[in-house]
Amino acid sequence: MTVLIAFLANILVAIAKTIAAFLTSSASMVAEAAHSWADAGNEIFLLIADRQGGRKKDERHPLGYGRSAFVWSLIAAFGIFTAGAIVSIMHGIQELASDEPVEDPMIAYIVLGIAFVLEGASFTQALIRSRRLARERRTSTWDFVLQTSDTTLRAVFFEDAAALIGLILAGGSIALHQITGEAVWDAVGSILVGILLAIVAVVLIGRNLAFIVGTSPAPELRSRVGRALLEASAIERVTYLHIEYVGPNRLFIVAEIDLAGDEREHDVARRLREVERQIEAHPVVETVVLSLSVDDEPSLEFAASFATRPELK
Structure with a gap:
């Protein structure tokens, strides 16, 4: 308009x-x-x-x-x-x-x-x-x-x-x-x-x-995305996060995460797909690709000052 x-x-x-x-x-x-x-x-x-x-x-x-x-x-x-x-x-x-x-x-x-x-x-x-x-x-x-x-x-x-x-x-x-x-x-x-x-x-x-x-997202956006991932009940921690714009207000997200619990490989793969579908339901997320973290990889920290800003745009 x-x-x-x-x-x-x-x-x-x-x-x-x-x-x-x-x-x-x-x-x-x-x-x-x-x-x-x-x-x-x-x-x-x-x-x-x-x-x-x-x-x-x-x-x-x-x-x-x-x-x-x-x-x-x-x-x-x-x-x-x-x-x-x-x-x-x-x-x-x-x-x-x-x-x-x-x-x-x-x-x-x-x-x-x-x-x-x-x-x-x-x-x-x-x-x-x-x-x-x-x-x-x-x-x-x-x-x-x-x-x-x-x-x-x-x-x-x-x-x-x-x-x-x-x-x-x-x-x-x-x-x-x-x-x-x-x-x-x-x-x-x-x-x-x-x-x-x-x-x-x-x-x-x-x-x-x-x-x-391809431009790096603002630190605020990275923090909002990271906090949003950690708010998912199935995700315990995030060890890698890549974000890029694939269009106006459209994001492509790649992350390595540690799922809560200790399930079998087949069940873990199914849970990863479920988490991906939940994240892709957000209107600004075009595609998300999740993989599992290695135990000794350090967790990423996301600024708490951005935690009250749920928008990912």
Whole structure:
């Protein structure tokens, strides 16, 4: 729903900015139009990411299709860089030597104001959701957005935040053009919008690459998973734990455990399978593989400060 709201907002804003850019001949408005069309196109990639990443695992993909969400989000981030950042910067550079005044700037201000309201509504949705999830994990909203495996939420959050900042830059550039009579300020606004988009694109590209290649989970997540394993009545201790993301909010867990009791090999194997099925019932666990610990292997310790946080996301 967050992505869909952002998509609809960007389409409306892109149309309005394109008309305003044509009527005003403003370089900053051209940059903003390119920005919004790029965002609208990227939302399509994010919708595909949600759809593809949610497919169930099968024989060919035993860990599911979750990583495809990171791939499609990576493509969307490259779209921001190419269709948004490069176009805006190049157009601004071309307009540096121009002395053509902005025609009827009031149109630009009206469109920018409407765009700010629409983009603000979309950003508010992403911010509310991010704050709620950050509170559940007892972390800051900023840290959550940067570290979360929910790649579409992060993309919408950053894109909408950049959109709001870009609108301020564009409006300020047009105002400076009016005040000083220097057309260079309008061109500078286009360049600044492009630089802003480039920064956002680099951040999103880096985060998606990290999840595609494989990134270590946060210590809090490792502690939550370890505590959750130890809370199972059949598990006495954990001596090895490996966790990796195989999609947004989807985990692959490998652990070596010591089962309570001293049963025969056949019964132990059956109990291991039962414990695996219980763990895989958790909505964020894609697959878990358990094996038995050796007697002389040391037990792992998990921070008690995270024991009150049952979520594994």
